[in-house]
Amino acid sequence: MNEMIDLLQWPAMLVTILAAWLVGSRDRRRRKAGFWVFLASNALWIAWGIPVKAYALVTLQLCLAAMNIRGSYKNRRREHTG
Numbered sequence: 001m002n003e004m005i006d007l008l009q010w011p012a013m014l015v016t017i018l019a020a021w022l023v024g025s026r027d028r029r030r031r032k033a034g035f036w037v038f039l040a041s042n043a044l045w046i047a048w049g050i051p052v053k054a055y056a057l058v059t060l061q062l063c064l065a066a067m068n069i070r071g072s073y074k075n076r077r078r079e080h081t082g
Contacts, residue, residue, distance in 0.1 A: 005051045012044035028075070035072035039065055 019041050023032025042065040049058040 002051075005048060008044060008048040010035065010077065012041055012048055015044055023071070031075055035068050035075065038068040040072040 008016040019037035022037055022044045024053050025031050025034065045061045046058050047082060049055070049061065
């Protein structure tokens, strides 16, 4: 089980990199997808962080998830205003 948890950090890292690339896009659809991918990466990091007792990382991911939700909301508002 510990080995499986250890392996989870690699997909979490890759998903985080993909999310950053998408959010940095000029295309609104890619940016919107990036916020959702970031939320998936937050969930992966939390799933890895709890069993290994990386509570600072878990707290960070919860804060980043809140910022991603805020960013998604602001991106959606921007779409509707032009």
